[in-house]
Amino acid sequence: MDRLQTDTAHVWAVDLERETFEGHMLAETLSADEWMRADRFVFEKHRAHFVAARGYLRAILAKYMQCKPGELAFFYGEHGKPALASPWDKSQLRFNLSHSAGLALIAVSMRQEIGVDVEHLNRKVGQMKDIAKRFFAPGEYERLCALPREEQRRAFFSCWTRKEAYLKAVGTGLTHSLKNFEVSLGRKAKLLWIKEGNIEDWTLLHLEPAEGYVGSVAIAKKDVEVKIVKHLLRDLCLNKGVN
Numbered sequence: 323m324d325r326l327q328t329d330t331a332h333v334w335a336v337d338l339e340r341e342t343f344e345g346h347m348l349a350e351t352l353s354a355d356e357w358m359r360a361d362r363f364v365f366e367k368h369r370a371h372f373v374a375a376r377g378y379l380r381a382i383l384a385k386y387m388q389c390k391p392g393e394l395a396f397f398y399g400e401h402g403k404p405a406l407a408s409p410w411d412k413s414q415l416r417f418n419l420s421h422s423a424g425l426a427l428i429a430v431s432m433r434q435e436i437g438v439d440v441e442h443l444n445r446k447v448g449q450m451k452d453i454a455k456r457f458f459a460p461g462e463y464e465r466l467c468a469l470p471r472e473e474q475r476r477a478f479f480s481c482w483t484r485k486e487a488y489l490k491a492v493g494t495g496l497t498h499s500l501k502n503f504e505v506s507l508g509r510k511a512k513l514l515w516i517k518e519g520n521i522e523d524w525t526l527l528h529l530e531p532a533e534g535y536v537g538s539v540a541i542a543k544k545d546v547e548v549k550i551v552k553h554l555l556r557d558l559c560l561n562k563g564v565n
């Protein structure tokens with residue numbers, strides 16, 4: 323297996339727009355149930371992004387597992403979080419995926435649960451402050467409102483992606499209340515408090531994977547070193563190691 327220790331995590335950034343053709347090559351590795359999901363998309367663009375993201379997910383995980391992408395099998399947790407199915411589960415490799423406006427982040431860790439989220443800053447949302455008031459913890463809402471107007475959009479999405487990355491690491495996704503924990507809004511990502519558990523047991527990082535995007539990765543272990551890997555198709559195809 324490629325070098326991935328329990329105190330390190332990798333976040334792969336994949337441009338799904340630029341890589342569509344390559345994504346189609348990788349699409350041949352998708353399973354029948356993944357194709358069924360792909361065919362449910364109404365818009366071709368969304369279908370192509372899903373197919374490319376799954377193709378890359380398989381190619382990247384196969385590098386760590388040293389197998390062929392099409393050999394991998396997934397199972398899904400109670401709230402839909404994908405994980406490697408038997409016999410690949412014995413590796414203890416954990417992963418999570420997020421995509422927004424043509425960019426995918428694929429986060430990989432060893433043994434520790436991991437969650438990742440990315441959003442494009444131009445994403446249309448209704449009234450940001452109304453959403454924050456309804457869903458964020460009271461302290462987050464207050465800090466957002468206190469910011470100058472021009473800083474609010476970035477702070478809103480930084481907060482949102484941190485919260486979603488955390489809940490994706492936990493595995494509940496948005497079925498769990500966003501008010502049960504609080505994160506920072508500034509450039510430095512920080513878990514400020516959680517209702518259950520200990521904030522010291524977590525690593526939370528701010529990501530700016532490409533111009534116009536913000537994201538976050540959460541890992542259920544303290545002081546994990548995160549390496550951003552910009553995707554290179556030849557690395558995936560030649561099955562070179564991750565350095």
Ligand SMILES: CC(C)(COP(=O)(O)OP(=O)(O)OC[C@H]1O[C@@H](n2cnc3c(N)ncnc32)[C@H](O)[C@@H]1OP(=O)(O)O)[C@@H](O)C(=O)NCCC(=O)NCCS
Binds near residue numbers: 401402419437496497
């Ligand atoms: C997980 C969730 C937060 C994703 O939000 P999003 O911003 O729309 O999408 P993202 O691109 O960031 O993430 C999607 C990926 O997260 C992963 N995912 C799905 N459910 C997940 C969960 N409960 N926990 C962690 N990751 C999850 C999948 O890999 C998914 O990619 P896929 O659609 O290609 O399979 C949201 O869908 C959610 O809260 N789901 C749980 C509740 C639910 O609706 N379940 C229905 C299925 S049982």
